[in-house]
Amino acid sequence: MRAQELREIYLKFFKERGHSVIASASLFPEDDPTVLFTSAGMHPLVPYLLGQPHPEGKRVTNVQKCLRTTDIDEVGDTVHLTFFEMLGNWSFGDYWKKEAITWSYEFLTSKNWLGFDPDKLSVTVFAGDKDSPRDDEAADSWRSVGIPDERIYFLSKEDNWWIAGNAGPCGPCTEMFIEVDEIPKCGPDCRPGCNCGHFVEVWNDVFMSYRKLEDGSYEPLKMNSIDTGMGVERTLAMVQGVPTVFDTEFFIPLIEHVKELSGKEEFTGEDNRLIRIIVDHVRSAVMIMADDRKIGPSNVEQGYIVRRLLRKAIHDADLLGIGQGFMNSLADIVIDMFKDLYSEVKRNRDFIMKCLTAEEAKFRKTLSKALRKFDKIYQDTGTITGGDAFLLFTSFGLPLEMTRDLAKEKGIKIDMDEFTKQFEEHREISRTATQGRFKGGLAEHSEQIVKLHTATHLLQAALRKVLGNEVTQNGSNITEERLRFDFTFSRKLTPEEIEKVEKLVNDVIKQDIKVNRQFLPYDEAIKKGALAFFKENYGETVSVYSVGDFSMELCGGPHVERTGLLGKFKIRKQKKIGAGIVRIKATLE
Ligand code: SER
Numbered sequence: 001m002r003a004q005e006l007r008e009i010y011l012k013f014f015k016e017r018g019h020s021v022i023a024s025a026s027l028f029p030e031d032d033p034t035v036l037f038t039s040a041g042m043h044p045l046v047p048y049l050l051g052q053p054h055p056e057g058k059r060v061t062n063v064q065k066c067l068r069t070t071d072i073d074e075v076g077d078t079v080h081l082t083f084f085e086m087l088g089n090w091s092f093g094d095y096w097k098k099e100a101i102t103w104s105y106e107f108l109t110s111k112n113w114l115g116f117d118p119d120k121l122s123v124t125v126f127a128g129d130k131d132s133p134r135d136d137e138a139a140d141s142w143r144s145v146g147i148p149d150e151r152i153y154f155l156s157k158e159d160n161w162w163i164a165g166n167a168g169p170c171g172p173c174t175e176m177f178i179e180v181d182e183i184p185k186c187g188p189d190c191r192p193g194c195n196c197g198h199f200v201e202v203w204n205d206v207f208m209s210y211r212k213l214e215d216g217s218y219e220p221l222k223m224n225s226i227d228t229g230m231g232v233e234r235t236l237a238m239v240q241g242v243p244t245v246f247d248t249e250f251f252i253p254l255i256e257h258v259k260e261l262s263g264k265e266e267f268t269g270e271d272n273r274l275i276r277i278i279v280d281h282v283r284s285a286v287m288i289m290a291d292d293r294k295i296g297p298s299n300v301e302q303g304y305i306v307r308r309l310l311r312k313a314i315h316d317a318d319l320l321g322i323g324q325g326f327m328n329s330l331a332d333i334v335i336d337m338f339k340d341l342y343s344e345v346k347r348n349r350d351f352i353m354k355c356l357t358a359e360e361a362k363f364r365k366t367l368s369k370a371l372r373k374f375d376k377i378y379q380d381t382g383t384i385t386g387g388d389a390f391l392l393f394t395s396f397g398l399p400l401e402m403t404r405d406l407a408k409e410k411g412i413k414i415d416m417d418e419f420t421k422q423f424e425e426h427r428e429i430s431r432t433a434t435q436g437r438f439k440g441g442l443a444e445h446s447e448q449i450v451k452l453h454t455a456t457h458l459l460q461a462a463l464r465k466v467l468g469n470e471v472t473q474n475g476s477n478i479t480e481e482r483l484r485f486d487f488t489f490s491r492k493l494t495p496e497e498i499e500k501v502e503k504l505v506n507d508v509i510k511q512d513i514k515v516n517r518q519f520l521p522y523d524e525a526i527k528k529g530a531l532a533f534f535k536e537n538y539g540e541t542v543s544v545y546s547v548g549d550f551s552m553e554l555c556g557g558p559h560v561e562r563t564g565l566l567g568k569f570k571i572r573k574q575k576k577i578g579a580g581i582v583r584i585k586a587t588l589e
Contacts, residue, residue: 001114001239003232003249004341007063009114010087010230013107019089020056024064024342028291028302030477036302036556037067037288040164041088042206042227047474048092049169049208049225050488052578058094063087063232065342067284069305073401075280076273078197078244082309083284085232093223100205100226101141104176108203114239120179122192122199123147126161126172127154131218132210135160135172142174159193162206162227166532167214167472169221173206178238202238203230214469214531222579246276253333254279261329262320274316281309282327286334289352290345296355301556308399310359315367315402324364327356363397370396374406384410386418420519451566451588452483454515454547454559455505458569459485459586460531461551462504466497473531474581482572486583493582498571505569512564513548517557520544530554 011021025044027037038044041064048054064086074080091100109118123142128134139152163170177192177199186196193199208225210218233245240248246255258275259267267275285306289296297307310327317326331352339346370392377388384407392398404414456476463471467489475486493501525544526532532542532554545559546552560566566588573585 001236003236006232006236006239007085007087007341010107011061011063013103013113014059014061014089017059017103019059019061022056022060022062024062024085026291026293027065027067027288028293028295030475036069036305038064039066039068040064041066041086041229042090042169043164045090045227046164046168047486047578047581048090049221049227050211050474050578050580051093051222052581054092058092059090060092061087061089065287067288072308076277078246079195079200079234081233081245081280081284083280083287087230087232087235089226089228091226093225095226096224097137097205097207097226098141098144100207100228101138101174102145104203104205104228105142105145105147108176114235116178116238118146121147122151122153122177122179124153124155124160124175124177124192126174127156129157131157132161132172135174135207138172138174138207153192155193162204163212166526167212169208169210169225170212170218171207171209173204175201176203176205177201180238180243182243197243200234200238201231202235204228214472246279250283250337251276251279253337254283254330257330257333258317258320258322258326261317261322261326264320271320274320277316278313278320279330281313282330283334285309285313285356286331286352287338287345289355290335290338290342290348292344292348294348294351296351297359300558304399304556306355307359308401310356311363311367311397311399311402314360314363318367324360325357327360328353331356366397370398371406374398374403378410384412384414386415386420387422389414389419390422416519416521448480448588449478450558451560452478453557454563455566455569455586455588456483456485457545457551457553457555457559458505458508458547458563458566459483459501459584460487460553461547462501462508463487463489465504466500467493482585482587484583484585486577486581488580489582490580491582492574492576498574502569502571508547508550509563509566509569511548512562513550514562515559516546517559518544518546522554525554528552 015021025038029038029043041062042049054060066086067083069082071080072082075082107113108116108121125138126132126135134154142152160173160175161170162173175192180198180200183197185198186194190196190198192201206227208227209221211221212218233248233250236248237243237245242248245251255275258278264271288302288306295302295306297303297310299307313327335345335349335352373396374384374392378384384403389400389403392403393400407414456478460473471487471489474488477484520542522542525542530544530552542554543556544552545555545557547563568589569586570589571584571586575583577583
């Protein structure tokens, strides 16, 4: 079976069971500037899981492009990828556990569909804790289709609970694993969820029945929903009987091409790791740049991820002795693979190619200098400080993460506080650099959009002060004219509340407070009270913007320097757009 057949039969299976086929949403979340990428099929569907009626009805299915940066440092092993496609089926307050599990089992094992040997199928279900009981209903459904008790594992929240980020719709889940004969169990305790590669997770059925609030508590959802996700690459590997995703048609031509370019005959384990990183990273960067927003490599937001992926690929290709221009020929293979499926890939081919050529030239110009500088600093001082990392970032274009990796190889941990301090001290330089950077791909971030972005942070903080911490961001969208902010709250605001929110925001604007940026480890930022939306999209080190002690949010920016630059804030419209979601439109004059 080829990938396209897998996509087609999945959609056919669920279409026959009353689901409407919907298109993949963009890799760029539509309404949420705080989140970098769509990281799961359910991500664009959050409003419907919270109760808003879906225009296509209560059952939908699709293939969704996803990108996860959380595991970026793991790429190179046999399982991790940054870009991947996810097959999914959803019930919005319609069918429940029994149907979802019975269909999952049928699709996986029936000879009419994937035809996996039922004896190779193991499942995990939620073991229960103080927030939610043990999921016996799911386990019983698995027993009723014939899975024996010894292949049903009860695991804790860490393994069997799905939530995107810190708050929002969530619930227990059941995961399905296929055993790979070629990779033996790593020991007597090897079980589904173990990373050794023997058990490969192919599908996850989530039983959305709770909503997690910002304060960490759970409340039952008004309706129970199903969210399932099946990774195309992994499932394809299992169907084709190959041990890893890199042995499928998605990666074979890319890997062969890289091997050929390297001119080598023999490949060590380390070579193979580098090759996997190169093909994963170039593929992901191509899929990001293919979006009609035309975001190329830059030093901010999604553009920075593109830069980080490409620069790492170039560096690793150098280690394999591959010459200049390899990214374009790899991109050609990726574009060819996806062009008929996602029309934007074909449409934006020229843009992608131009970006690759320019980025490689730009990086090569500085890379050898940067590495020489790194070595010199290390030789002279015996360490790499946060300040050195900052210098390498601003003056030599070496991504922070690459400096961190190079330092790690030498057993050095970069001091992030020092990096942040230097960043602040050189704010003026970095501000100028930032303006320059916008020309390289974020041109749509005009001055007015940046102002409205800062105003959005102030609005969220003010709403939480007036209405309480129940308010959390559900989506946001900014145009030249206005900001739009969707948030969780059970009713519309009263005129007095609107007035209070406006006053709070305008007072902060009048006080002309400095907008501060810091880089912090994710956990520390959250401990300090920074608001975050989807955890999935944040790396280990996060960028945090704060305005005095009024607002603190995880965000890639950009923002204005001081609140005094914003002008007068006014709420123009409010609307209830679904159960528990309110939308506000506001302007700056
Ligand atoms: N949201 C779940 C996941 O991404 C199921 O789709 O695994």
